[in-house]
Amino acid sequence: MPAEQPADGVPTVPNGEPLDVQWQRVRARLRVSFGDAAFNSWLKPLALADEGLADDGDVHLAVPTRFMRDWVANHYSERLREIWRLENAAVRRVVIHVRPTGALQAPQGKPVMPVGDHQPVATSVARPSVPRVPSTLPALQVRDMDDIERELSAPLDPRFTFDSFITGKSNELARAAALRVAESPTVTYNPLFLYGGVGLGKTHLMHAIGWHIRQRFPERRVVYLSAEKFMYQFIRALRFKDTMAFKEQFRSVDVLMIDDIQFIAGKESTQEEFFHTFNALCDQNRQIIVSGDRSPSDLEGIEERMRSRLGWGLVADIHPTDFELRLSILQAKAEKNGLTNIPQDVLEFLARRITSNVRELEGALNRISAYASLVGKPVTVTSAQEVLQDLLRANDRKVTIEEIQKRVAEHYSIRFADMHSPRRARAVARPRQVAMYLAKQLTSRSLPEIGRKFGGRDHTTVMHAVRKIEELREIDAAFAEDIDLLRRKLES
Known part of the structure; x- marks a missing residue:
């Protein structure tokens, strides 16, 4: 039976009882059925939609967001329909709309979630847009997606x-x-x-x-x-x-x-x-x-x-940039910013010496360009060295522990994971000690920091590794040459 419409516009059921009165009893049953926590989080935002109880037995509810609609449909749908039918046998399904709080009209073309006999409840919806909140709505309503995105x-x-x-x-x-x-x-x-x-x-x-x-x-x-x-x-x-x-x-x-x-x-x-x-x-x-x-x-x-x-x-x-890529980046930036006063040999010098990352490379270019503009002197390789001496010195020494571990693992034909593993076999332990030694020599990391990079080892383990490698270097010339080769590769 369709709902009746009295003079004041409030939908009623066949016995003359307003639909919102039934809805209040349904809400009370939902609170008892699922408890206060679940009710307050998920079911309390449900509200009667303008359509009320339609001729076909669909009762229409609304929630402010589609995420909430999907959750209610997936977790509470059947019980919600059962409780409605206890209150009104004419209810066949519950249809949940996505509708901003306070909106009087359903957004045109927006999907709804039917809950009822022989109606599968979708677990997700194929990319519907979030309804926009009309500008005429009062404050303290669900914000539109542009606001959320910002x-x-x-x-x-x-x-x-x-x-x-x-x-x-x-x-x-x-x-x-x-x-x-x-x-x-x-x-x-x-x-x-x-x-x-x-x-x-x-x-x-x-x-x-x-x-x-x-x-x-x-x-x-x-x-x-x-x-x-x-x-x-x-x-x-x-x-x-x-x-x-x-x-x-x-x-x-x-x-x-x-x-x-x-x-x-x-x-x-x-x-x-x-x-x-x-x-x-x-x-x-x-x-x-x-x-x-x-x-x-x-x-x-x-x-x-x-x-x-x-x-x-x-x-x-x-991967880390190579010389050609670094030079291309510098040339492109110089051309874009109109830095015609930077000679090609200076760009090549920067690309060769600053290898750590692109940000520092571009920063170096900006510094020498500012120097030329403020001081009024031509940019040369020598002047670039003077202006960038701190950056060049830092790049000469900037080697990461991960790079050391990878290079040493490749050199001794072991897995990179062995640098962090608890294995103590000599074939694994000695290269690991070499990597710890080089990490101490080539980075500014503390002993505890180095230990953490090697599988959470204690700083005393790192100290022992450094002493052991120093002793071996003194008594084994071939081993010392091996360590020096690794160091040159890492510093190049």
Whole structure:
């Protein structure tokens, strides 16, 4: 039987009782059935929709977000329908609309979630857009996605585009993968994981992906932020007891980009939340792009299940730049900024001496350009050496422990993982001691820091390794020559 409409517009059921009275009893039964915690989190936001009880026996309810709609449909749908039928036998199904709080009309073309006989409940919806909140609605309502995107996403740097990214052998795979993801209308690789050292172009590619997607697919919701900001957003949600809003925001985006994932190493609660966010977005076929300073399998302090998820899609390495690529980057930057006063031999000098990362390379170019402009002297290799002496000195010594471990492992034909393993066989222990010795000689890391990089070993183990290698160098000339060869390779 259809609901009657009295003069005041409040729907009634055949016995003349207003529908909202029935709804209040249904709510009370739901609270008893599921308890206060579940009711307050998921069921309390349910409200009667304008359609009320339709002629076909569908009772219409509304929730403010599709994430909440999906959750209610998947976890409470059958019991919700049973309770409605106890109150009113004419109810055949419960239909849940996604509708902002206070909206009087259903958004045109927006999907609804039917719950009833012979109606399968979908676990996800094929990329519907989040309803926009009309500007005429009162304050304190669900914000539209543009507001959420602006709040969550860090600003994208307009300088970082695919056109401004200089491609070489060391980064061609990463750029090609990033461009494929940005241009594809469907999810290609999920996740795309970009990794490499500091200043090699990971962040540039992340921003380039964001810009390209926003220009090519303006309807897609793109959120880019660092893992650090993700953690702080989560902590804020915990503090203000607003984790529901946090979950809804991050699980309503189309493309989620997380930079420097290694920051959440050792932070179990943040990893747990990111893990569930990751799974929810993958289930809904949303694109995830992550960057880190090493491959997923080598991330320390990250749970095994998270490392496994990060390695699901495509893992693209950005290797250290070679001389040709560094020179191309300098030439492109000099041309773009009109730095015609920088001779070619100075650019080649910079490309040869500053090998650590691209940021320092570009910073060096800016410094010598500023020197020439402020002092009024021509730029030469000699003047560049004087202006950049601190940077050049730091680059001469900047070798990472990971590079030392890899080079030593290759030299002695052992696995890189043996540098961190508990194995004590001589064939593994001696190269490990050599790597510890070189780490002490070529880096500024403390003994405890070095020990942690070798599988969490104590600093006394590092001290013993350094003394042992020094003793062997004194009594074995061939061994000393071997160590010197390794050192020259690492310093070159």
